[in-house]
Amino acid sequence: MTQMNQMTFHDAVEAALHEEMARDSRVLMFGEGTATKRKGLLKAFGPQRVRNTPLAEGIIAGTAAGAAATGLRPVVDLLFAPFLCFAMDELVNSAGKLRYMSGGQFSFPMVALAMTGGGWGVGAQHNHNLEAWFVHAPGLKVVMPATPADAKGLIKAAIRDENPVLFFMDIGLAFAPGEVPEADEVVPLGKAAIRREGSDVTLISYAKTVHTCLAAAEALAAEGVSAEVVDLRTLKPLDEATILASVRKTGRAVLVHEASRLCGVGAEVAALIAEQAFEALKAPIVRLTGPDAPAPSSYPLEQAFAPQADAIAAAARQLVVRTLEAAPIW
Amino acid sequence: MTPSTPVPVPAPTHLDLLAAMLRIRAYEEKIVAFHAAGPFPNVCTSVGQEAAAVGVVSALRPEDQILTNHRSAGHLLARGADPGRMLAEVMGRSTGYCQGRSGTLHISVKELGVVLTSTIVGGELSLTPGVALSRAMLGGEGIVVCFFGDGAACEGIFHESLNLASVWNLPVLYVCENNQWQAFVHRKETMVGDHVAPWAAPYGIDSLTVDGNDVEAVRKAALHAAAQVRETRRPFLLEAWTYRQRGHMEPHDQSYVDPGEIEAWMAKDPIARLEARLLETGELTTDGLETLHAQARLAIEDAAAFAAASPYPDPADLATGVYA
Numbered sequence: 001m002t003q004m005n006q007m008t009f010h011d012a013v014e015a016a017l018h019e020e021m022a023r024d025s026r027v028l029m030f031g032e033g034t035a036t037k038r039k040g041l042l043k044a045f046g047p048q049r050v051r052n053t054p055l056a057e058g059i060i061a062g063t064a065a066g067a068a069a070t071g072l073r074p075v076v077d078l079l080f081a082p083f084l085c086f087a088m089d090e091l092v093n094s095a096g097k098l099r100y101m102s103g104g105q106f107s108f109p110m111v112a113l114a115m116t117g118g119g120w121g122v123g124a125q126h127n128h129n130l131e132a133w134f135v136h137a138p139g140l141k142v143v144m145p146a147t148p149a150d151a152k153g154l155i156k157a158a159i160r161d162e163n164p165v166l167f168f169m170d171i172g173l174a175f176a177p178g179e180v181p182e183a184d185e186v187v188p189l190g191k192a193a194i195r196r197e198g199s200d201v202t203l204i205s206y207a208k209t210v211h212t213c214l215a216a217a218e219a220l221a222a223e224g225v226s227a228e229v230v231d232l233r234t235l236k237p238l239d240e241a242t243i244l245a246s247v248r249k250t251g252r253a254v255l256v257h258e259a260s261r262l263c264g265v266g267a268e269v270a271a272l273i274a275e276q277a278f279e280a281l282k283a284p285i286v287r288l289t290g291p292d293a294p295a296p297s298s299y300p301l302e303q304a305f306a307p308q309a310d311a312i313a314a315a316a317r318q319l320v321v322r323t324l325e326a327a328p329i330w
Numbered sequence: 331m332t333p334s335t336p337v338p339v340p341a342p343t344h345l346d347l348l349a350a351m352l353r354i355r356a357y358e359e360k361i362v363a364f365h366a367a368g369p370f371p372n373v374c375t376s377v378g379q380e381a382a383a384v385g386v387v388s389a390l391r392p393e394d395q396i397l398t399n400h401r402s403a404g405h406l407l408a409r410g411a412d413p414g415r416m417l418a419e420v421m422g423r424s425t426g427y428c429q430g431r432s433g434t435l436h437i438s439v440k441e442l443g444v445v446l447t448s449t450i451v452g453g454e455l456s457l458t459p460g461v462a463l464s465r466a467m468l469g470g471e472g473i474v475v476c477f478f479g480d481g482a483a484c485e486g487i488f489h490e491s492l493n494l495a496s497v498w499n500l501p502v503l504y505v506c507e508n509n510q511w512q513a514f515v516h517r518k519e520t521m522v523g524d525h526v527a528p529w530a531a532p533y534g535i536d537s538l539t540v541d542g543n544d545v546e547a548v549r550k551a552a553l554h555a556a557a558q559v560r561e562t563r564r565p566f567l568l569e570a571w572t573y574r575q576r577g578h579m580e581p582h583d584q585s586y587v588d589p590g591e592i593e594a595w596m597a598k599d600p601i602a603r604l605e606a607r608l609l610e611t612g613e614l615t616t617d618g619l620e621t622l623h624a625q626a627r628l629a630i631e632d633a634a635a636f637a638a639a640s641p642y643p644d645p646a647d648l649a650t651g652v653y654a
Contacts, residue, residue, distance in 0.1 A: 059490035066460020093450050100652045103429035105440040107654045162654030
């Protein structure tokens with residue numbers, strides 16, 4: 001039986017970093033305030049491997065790419081997702097492309113951490129769910145966990161992966177506690193999790209809105225609607241098999257994320273379902289997402305930005321009712 | 331990565347330096363000829379900048395690493411890259427250094443320590459501190475050389491790179507080839523002052539400016555600069571004052587350049603200068619010079635024949651190698 005500890009998402013990430021740095025001397029971490037804030041890592045591994053950097057995301061990400069190409073395995077903390085705009089060239093043009101462009105001569109085993117999402121009222125220049133941008137960029141992998149256990153297991157997998165991984169941490173989950181295995185458990189990249197089994201409709205999400213979907217599923221269950229909840233966990237590579245298997249079972253899909261709708265991850269998942277499981281669909285695919293707007297700071301607006309459980313339940317209920325109404329009467 | 335032991339490198343003779351420059355010129359002229367005969371991929375040449383490339387690279391050791399920019403043919407050839415595999419890469423063949431996936435503008439050669447050719451102006455500057463950090467943390471005596479231009483020096487990442495390399499004490503030799511032109515714009519329009527070297531001092535980095543069209547002067551300056559980096563394990567900036575003799579890209583077009591400027595710089599052509607000097611000192615005869623030219627051209631003709639005879643990559647492999 002695996003020993004479980006209660007810890008927050010934030011602490012689970014820290015525990016994983018500690019374990020991976022102990023496991024592999026090539027792993028190092030640097031970023032804005034990294035050595036200041038991660039005193040435990042600094043104490044354990046020293047100032048060579050745990051470093052503060054200037055507030056300059058371009059050179060942080062570029063330095064990580066250069067170090068990764070030549071034998072180190074850097075983890076960099078870029079703090080908030082909108083700051084990644086300053087590191088786009090290094091992440092997208094260098095880390096993502098140069099393995100292919102060099103004909104496989106160089107690899108880029110590195111992890112870039114960034115927080116995003118509502119919860120702290122930090123506003124749109126600190127909160128912008130832009131994870132889909134990186135899904136679109138070749139050579140990068142993208143992870144966005146929903147639980148502390150996954151945060152720990154996925155960051156371990158990301159550090160051990162030979163490719164650059166963008167690891168997004170949902171601000172709204174940072175201090176949410178959960179059960180985390182004490183053992184060295186790696187959660188593989190590219191594997192979704194079924195958070196709740198169901199037969200009438202599939203709710204597909206990632207990060208904080210997985211929990212919103214679970215709340216919606218609970219409400220639906222009270223009405224006799226059985227909802228399955230799929231947590232994507234990794235946005236790239238996408239676990240197409242789990243998505244398709246679930247939708248083929250339920251025949252209905254509701255896609256939910258805090259990021260805005262246009263060209264979001266939900267659009268890709270919807271296209272996947274339409275292309276490969278069309279025959280199984282009993283109703284149209286529905287997306288519930290954040291609006292095409294900068295994330296507001298004001299608490300009620302920020303909360304309203306992400307899809308709500310009652311809206312998800314209503315959408316799922318409508319899909320089920322609609323199918324029943326459309327069904328032949330004999 | 332295992333720590334490497336420094337290997338003594340014999341000093342090149344004047345004729346070696348000349349032959350290295352002639353090889354670069356012949357390579358670039360072949361590219362120009364291929365392009366003119368078209369269709370051929372888009373190319374940027376380093377004609378006129380051969381002394382900067384040969385002078386600096388001749389001062390390096392095998393364990394050193396190089397990051398460079400879109401005018402990298404000179405750096406690659408001076409480092410010993412096979413012109414056949416380079417041309418094959420330019421022509422998109424599977425025998426190219428990057429299996430035909432990089433083209434002329436992004437050739438890297440791991441076995442020679444050439445980590446990157448970046449066409450993102452400044453890309454080489456962004457990765458340089460990380461490569462040097464690997465050197466610092468994984469051991470070895472090698473230093474990291476970053477070739478960039480005056481155009482890249484006007485990017486924010488130049489300043490970020492120098493600042494971090496200085497704060498972290500990284501063994502980087504920054505080499506600015508100030509070729510007077512930033513794509514289609516003269517640096518006088520877009521840059522404060524004439525030189526990049528003075529921008530090093532505020533970052534606590536020593537610098538030196540050298541006549542970039544005098545290969546012996548460049549080599550001497552680069553030996554000094556590299557020795558500083560090896561000894562102090564800190565960055566140094568060397569500025570080579572040189573000139574891009576052709577337009578930003580092929581086909582050649584300098585209609586936007588003052589003809590007087592071109593004339594003045596052509597009179598300082600790095601190859602003609604060394605040739606005149608060696609003929610004057612008697613180190614070289616006109617026959618000997620002819621032979622060197624012929625050898626350079628022949629080597630490039632052989633390279634071109636190899637490249638042209640090489641197969642294209644299989645389209646079925648188009649998307650392979652993106653992920654490890």
